[in-house]
Amino acid sequence: MARAYDVAGIEEKWQRRWAEDGTYQVENDDPRPPFYALCMYPYPSGPAHQGHVRNYTFGDLVVRHRTMRGNAVLSPIGFDSFGLPAENAAIRTGTHPRTFTDQRIAELKASLVRLGAVYDWRREVRSHDPAYIRWNQVIFERLLDAGLAYRANAPVNWCPGCQTVLANEQVLSDGTCERSGDPVERRDLEQWFLRITAYADELLAGLDDLDWPERVKTMQRNWIGRSEGAELDLAVVGRDGSDGRPPLALRVFTTRPDTIFGMTYAVLAPEHPLVDDVTTPAQRPVVDELRRLAAARSEIERTASAEGGAALEKRGAYTGTQVVNPFTGAEVPLFVADYVLMGYGTGAIMAVPAEDERDWAFAQAYGLPVVRTVRPPEGWDDEGRGAYTGAGEKINSGFLDGLEIATAKERAIEALEARGLGVRTVHYRLRDWLVSRQRYWGCPIPVIHCPKHGVVPVPLDQLPVLAPDDVAFEPTGKSPLASHEGFRRTTCPVCGGPAERETDTMDTFVDSSWYFLRFCDPFHEDMAFDPAAARHWMPVDQYIGGIEHAILHLLYARFFTRVLIDTGLAPGLGREPFQRLFTQGMIRMDGTKMSKSKGNLISPARYFESVGADGLRLFHLFVGPPADDFDWTEQTDQVIDGCGRFLDRLWRLLEAVGERGGERAPEHPFDPAASLALRRTTHRTVAQVSADLDRWSYNTAVAHCMELVNSAHKAMSSERAASTEALEEACDMLLLLLAPMAPHVTAELWERRHPDELALHLQAWPTADPGLVAEDTVTMVVQVNGKVRDRLEVDASIGEEEARSAALASPKVRAALGDAEPARVVVRPPKLVNVVL
RNA sequence: GCCCGGAUGGCGGAAUCGGUAGACGCGGAGGCCUCAAAAGCCUUUGUCCGAGAGGGCAUGCGGGUUCGAGUCCCGCUCCGGGCACCA
Numbered sequence: 001m002a003r004a005y006d007v008a009g010i011e012e013k014w015q016r017r018w019a020e021d022g023t024y025q026v027e028n029d030d031p032r033p034p035f036y037a038l039c040m041y042p043y044p045s046g047p048a049h050q051g052h053v054r055n056y057t058f059g060d061l062v063v064r065h066r067t068m069r070g071n072a073v074l075s076p077i078g079f080d081s082f083g084l085p086a087e088n089a090a091i092r093t094g095t096h097p098r099t100f101t102d103q104r105i106a107e108l109k110a111s112l113v114r115l116g117a118v119y120d121w122r123r124e125v126r127s128h129d130p131a132y133i134r135w136n137q138v139i140f141e142r143l144l145d146a147g148l149a150y151r152a153n154a155p156v157n158w159c160p161g162c163q164t165v166l167a168n169e170q171v172l173s174d175g176t177c178e179r180s181g182d183p184v185e186r187r188d189l190e191q192w193f194l195r196i197t198a199y200a201d202e203l204l205a206g207l208d209d210l211d212w213p214e215r216v217k218t219m220q221r222n223w224i225g226r227s228e229g230a231e232l233d234l235a236v237v238g239r240d241g242s243d244g245r246p247p248l249a250l251r252v253f254t255t256r257p258d259t260i261f262g263m264t265y266a267v268l269a270p271e272h273p274l275v276d277d278v279t280t281p282a283q284r285p286v287v288d289e290l291r292r293l294a295a296a297r298s299e300i301e302r303t304a305s306a307e308g309g310a311a312l313e314k315r316g317a318y319t320g321t322q323v324v325n326p327f328t329g330a331e332v333p334l335f336v337a338d339y340v341l342m343g344y345g346t347g348a349i350m351a352v353p354a355e356d357e358r359d360w361a362f363a364q365a366y367g368l369p370v371v372r373t374v375r376p377p378e379g380w381d382d383e384g385r386g387a388y389t390g391a392g393e394k395i396n397s398g399f400l401d402g403l404e405i406a407t408a409k410e411r412a413i414e415a416l417e418a419r420g421l422g423v424r425t426v427h428y429r430l431r432d433w434l435v436s437r438q439r440y441w442g443c444p445i446p447v448i449h450c451p452k453h454g455v456v457p458v459p460l461d462q463l464p465v466l467a468p469d470d471v472a473f474e475p476t477g478k479s480p481l482a483s484h485e486g487f488r489r490t491t492c493p494v495c496g497g498p499a500e501r502e503t504d505t506m507d508t509f510v511d512s513s514w515y516f517l518r519f520c521d522p523f524h525e526d527m528a529f530d531p532a533a534a535r536h537w538m539p540v541d542q543y544i545g546g547i548e549h550a551i552l553h554l555l556y557a558r559f560f561t562r563v564l565i566d567t568g569l570a571p572g573l574g575r576e577p578f579q580r581l582f583t584q585g586m587i588r589m590d591g592t593k594m595s596k597s598k599g600n601l602i603s604p605a606r607y608f609e610s611v612g613a614d615g616l617r618l619f620h621l622f623v624g625p626p627a628d629d630f631d632w633t634e635q636t637d638q639v640i641d642g643c644g645r646f647l648d649r650l651w652r653l654l655e656a657v658g659e660r661g662g663e664r665a666p667e668h669p670f671d672p673a674a675s676l677a678l679r680r681t682t683h684r685t686v687a688q689v690s691a692d693l694d695r696w697s698y699n700t701a702v703a704h705c706m707e708l709v710n711s712a713h714k715a716m717s718s719e720r721a722a723s724t725e726a727l728e729e730a731c732d733m734l735l736l737l738l739a740p741m742a743p744h745v746t747a748e749l750w751e752r753r754h755p756d757e758l759a760l761h762l763q764a765w766p767t768a769d770p771g772l773v774a775e776d777t778v779t780m781v782v783q784v785n786g787k788v789r790d791r792l793e794v795d796a797s798i799g800e801e802e803a804r805s806a807a808l809a810s811p812k813v814r815a816a817l818g819d820a821e822p823a824r825v826v827v828r829p830p831k832l833v834n835v836v837l
Numbered sequence: 838g839c840c841c842g843g844a845u846g847g848c849g850g851a852a853u854c855g856g857u858a859g860a861c862g863c864g865g866a867g868g869c870c871u872c873a874a875a876a877g878c879c880u881u882u883g884u885c886c887g888a889g890a891g892g893g894c895a896u897g898c899g900g901g902u903u904c905g906a907g908u909c910c911c912g913c914u915c916c917g918g919g920c921a922c923c924a
Contacts, residue, residue: 002876215841215919222840222920229924254924267924314922344923351924357838358922429923547918622862624850628843629917635848639863646862652877691853700851703861710861717878781857786905788857826904832856836904 004648007612011744015113023761024063024118028521028533030072036537037062037073038516040545040553041125043080044104048111049601050587050594050620050632051546057617058584058626058698059544060117064740065693068765074537075118076519078125079105082508084162087441090473097441098469101128111604116613116743125518127443127511132518134464135528136511137446139560141457142567144447148195149435151455156434158187163476164438165189192445192504193432196559200224200428202575203558212581213627216550223551225429229255230413231346232422234266236278237322237331250274250323250334253345253427257416258408259352260327261397262373264363267316267335267349270294271342278334280320287336290317294338314339314362325350326421327398327412337362345427353387360387373397374405433556435507440467440480442505450492450499459493465501479503512553513560516540516577517570531571543578546586554578582696585629594632602632611644614742618643621698621741647745649709650734654749656716657727671720678715678722681708682730683772689737690765698741705738736766782807783834784816798830807833 018024039059042052063075086097086104105126112119125132143149157166161180165187176183196203204224207217231253239248250266268275270291279287293315316337323334339358340349353363354372363370364386375395376388394400399415400408416422436445444465446458458465468487471480481487481503492499514528521533545553561577564570587594594600607616619640624630685708692701712730715722731753735746739760750760757763775796780803782790790812794803804827807813813835826834 004876218841219919225923227923252924256924339922339924341923346924349924356924358924361922427923550919622849628850630849633848635863639849642862648877695853697851697853699849700853700861703851706861713878779857783856783905786856786903791857824904826856828856832905834856834904 003611003644004651005745005748007614007745008609010748011114011116011608011612011614014744014747015116017747017759018118018761019113019121021759023759024067024073024075025120025122026072026074028530028536032070032072034537035066035071035073035542036520036540037066037075037542038519038540038544039077040543040549041078041080041512041515042108043083043085044101044108045085046104047107048115048604050604052108052111053115053604053616054587054620054626055544055546055584056112056115056117057620058582060115060617060743061621061693061698061740062542062544063118064743064761065765067761068736068739068763070764074519075120076123076125077112077117077119077121078123078515078519079108079127080508080512080515081105081126081128082442082505082511084164084439084441087439087473088162090441094473096469098128101441114608114613115604115617123519123522125515125522127508127515128441130464130466131522131525132511132515133443133466135518136443136506137458137463137465138460138528139514139564139569140446140506140510141460142569143194143563144455144457146563146567148198148563149192150195151190151192153188153190154193154434155186156189156191158185158189160185165191165434165436189436191434191436192506194435194559196433196556197428197430199559199562200226200430201426202562203430203555206558206576210576210581211579213583216547216554216581216583219550220555223430223555227255227427227429229253229409229425229427230257230416230422231425232257232260232326232350232416234323234326234350236334237324248274248277250278250348251346252348252350253425254350256352256355256409257412257422258394258397258400258403258405259355259373260325260350260412261400262352262354262371263325263332263350264353264369264371265332265335265351266323267337267340267351267362268319269340269342269347270336270338272336272347274348275319275336278319278321279336283318283320286317287319290315290336290338314358314365316362316366326416326419333368335362335366343431344429355387355389357387357389371396373400433507433509433559435510436504437507438479438482438503439505440471440473442508443511444481445502445504445506447502448490448492448499449502450494450497452497453492453494456493456499462493467505479505481505509552509556510560513556514564516557517561517564528569531569531573534570535572539574539577539579541579543581545581545583547583550583554581582627584626585624587632588629589632607640611640611647612744614647614745615640615644618646618702618742622702624699626696626698646706646709647742649713650738651745651749653709653712653716654731654735654753657712657724657731658753660716660724660727670723672723674715674718674720675722675726678711678726678730680772680775681711682726682733683768686733686737686766686768687773690768693740701737702741705734705741708734733766735760736763739763778830780806780830781832782810782813783832784813785837786834789813789816794830796830800827800829803827803829803833807835 037059039055063073066073081101086101089095089100090097140149159166159177159180159182161177161182166177166184204221204226207220210217231251233249233251236248236250239245241247252266275287314337316335319334319336321334322331324331339362340347351359351362353359353368353370355374373394373396374388374392376392380388391405394403394408400411403411413424417424444467446463446465448456448458450456467481468484471484473480488501488503490499490501491497517529517534520537521529524530557577561573562575565573565575589600604616622643623639685704688704689701692698692704708730712727716727735750738746743761747760777793778796780792780794781788782792790810792806792810794806804825817835820837822835822837824836826836
């Protein structure tokens with residue numbers, strides 16, 4: 001499309017100016033009130049795609065708007081530059097991951113600059129930078145010292161295609177790898193874990209005060225999964241110690257201690273260490289067979305959904321042993337069953353089929369008895385509805401009979417504790433964070449394994465541990481570092497004897513768990529960041545990113561912030577890193593997410609050429625609510641063109657107003673009423689756009705600016721034209737309001753109008769004159785029986801009586817009333833009168 | 838199965854506190870300008886009845902509360918997302 005101005009030239013000019021002038025560089029001792037605006041730093045995947053454009057358009061708007069509002073705005077950016085794609089490319093093409101990554105960073109960076117997004121580039125952070133690796137490793141060693149990092153043998157998700165372990169979130173619900181699609185296997189490996197569970201309670205409680213989308217908080221609460229209940233011991237029959245063997249009891253966890261009277265059997269997970277001990281010789285074959293089946297059905301499969309959403313068939317085997325119900329003394333059978341998971345609670349349960357659906361299903365399949373301990377509603381059993389988990393009166397429960405469930409739980413726990421049978425406990429669904437990756441392109445875990453001294457941290461003065469470049473990139477299932485003798489072989493820092501380096505690298509989520517702290521002060525060689533600088537900028541006032549990070553990144557970052565405070569690296573810092581979070585909607589195309597891996601990207605480059613960065617930014621702001629997903633369709637290009645047209649109209653408006661003289665011909669003087677009307681519209685727009693930006697309603701902010709441009713065009717060309725002063729005010733306000741949204745063209749137009757003044761983006765955000773915002777006449781709606789019959793222009797300060805008589809005097813209302821007398825007149829001056837018959 | 842969103846013209850969406858439904862834009866129709874086109878400008882555009890004035894119907898479906906409901910309550914349908922044997 002032919003444009004009204006030189007889009008490319010102007011955009012290039014201002015991008016250069018902002019960089020040369022350091023407009024958005026900010027010092028840590030800046031006296032203005034600090035504001036930390038942050039977009040989640042991107043994985044460098046090459047030139048920006050529309051998702052980036054959307055994200056960084058929102059972020060840039062916040063940065064420029066807050067700056068005009070008088071804040072010192074910290075606007076840093078960096079690159080989450082470790083990760084699998086670079087290494088997979090190395091395996092495929094032989095290009096070193098660093099070469100590959102640096103090139104893609106350069107491409108992404110160029111896109112961000114081309115978009116007109118402004119940052120303090122002096123603060124750029126790259127995860128693969130040795131300086132960053134070093135502090136990552138120092139932090140890891142702090143965790144090690146604090147007992148928050150440990151090694152354990154654990155069943156892990158292994159992807160045979162990617163040849164590495166996967167985090168739980170990288171496994172899809174059908175048990176396949178999200179990257180390669182291969183079925184994920186279970187392997188037992190010695191791995192590094194971070195003890196995030198130590199902070200479970202605090203991470204849960206801290207959510208309450210955060211200004212985050214409610215659904216993100218809900219997702220984190222569910223992920224942490226706090227369950228209150230009790231652990232109790234079930235005595236194993238025949239194992240009371242009288243036969244010389246030590247007494248044996250089975251520890252189970254329950255959230256329903258009130259239902260103990262209804263326990264009719266108990267279950268061990270197939271992996272439970274006591275299974276062998278409690279299995280009688282006669283039952284061994286069936287128990288072994290069950291365990292074999294369970295091992296084949298991985299934990300992934302056992303915890304994930306089955307086809308059609310129904311729970312998996314529950315399979316079990318009787319151990320031949322009985323356990324004792326602690327409240328009734330009854331002896332009940334002990335089973336091994338695959339619906340009980342070793343990874344949660346104690347790996348053993350008391351089963352109460354009457355009040356638990358899973359136990360009910362198992363009891364039905366294995367012919368086990370059911371004892372109700374809560375009275376179900378009338379007709380429940382007649383309808384064959386199975387387990388009843390709702391509220392009700394306790395029955396068949398001895399000392400708990402007649403109580404409500406909550407009270408009964410308390411009494412049951414008190415009884416357990418009084419008799420020494422059990423204790424009140426809390427369990428979490430959250431598990432410790434597995435951070436080992438058998439890959440090359442990540443931060444090396446800085447420890448040495450010594451045959452004599454075990455795990456020894458690499459001394460701080462020897463950090464960073466950097467991976468060598470001359471490795472063979474082959475998918476072997478071990479880190480390429482493991483087969484690099486020069487790297488692996490080393491000496492023990494304690495005894496000097498031969499030792500081996502750890503060859504696993506860290507999960508890249510470690511890198512992103514504290515980068516926002518590094519941004520506060522990346523200038524020091526001798527510290528990760530100056531704690532005073534962190535205290536100055538933190539917490540992030542506005543964090544912006546995708547909903548896909550709702551759980552993991554945001555949870556890990558909250559965890560790390562606490563760990564850095566508690567290990568002395570960030571003394572005095574607030575414990576929550578991100579006070580306000582905004583999650584933007586994703587861009588879809590043909591029903592799926594627009595992404596590189598789906599191959600349905602629409603490159604921003606062509607729009608930079610046609611409507612410019614300004615036009616494309618405006619489109620992303622205008623197209624719909626920022627939090628909503630939007631569908632990219634065939635019509636989208638026309639909407640983008642429309643945004644370009646709007647900027648042309650703005651340009652022409654400014655041109656025309658600039659050329660217009662202060663006086664018109666005497667036969668057509670400026671109309672004072674039209675001038676006042678335009679001034680009112682201008683100031684109302686200032687008020688509306690300011691409010692829109694504060695509540696993330698960018699689409700209506702753009703719409704309000706469009707209305708003002710339309711009004712100004714009309715006010716200039718009509719017979720009853722507004723004064724040049726009124727038009728100039730409208731123009732100035734438009735440029736100020738649009739400055740954060742379409743920064744280049746507005747900066748240029750401002751400079752042409754005000755060559756001797758401060759640049760547009762250094763101007764203060766405008767305020768509306770309240771006297772011009774308030775209306776003096778309003779349209780009063782007159783309804784008869786709730787239907788609009790007339791609209792009257794009335795004084796805004798009209799009183800109730802006056803409004804009533806004006807409404808009743810309306811001929812249209814009189815016609816609608818006919819002969820009838822109004823039964824009631826509802827008057828809401830000055831907006832509405834409703835005459836009710 | 839459970840939890841959370843959402844459904845408004847041909848399309849994206851607006852309606853901030855229960856008070857004019859459809860702002861703004863896209864698309865469509867008609868016109869001006871032009872030798873012609875592009876660009877631009879103007880008018881119009883929920884739907885039905887009506888020549889018109891005007892009126893009826895309209896915010897996924899069915900009820901309810903209210904003088905008044907897109908907005909609140911109850912019950913559904915469909916779409917999207919998250920969780921899913923967590924004891």
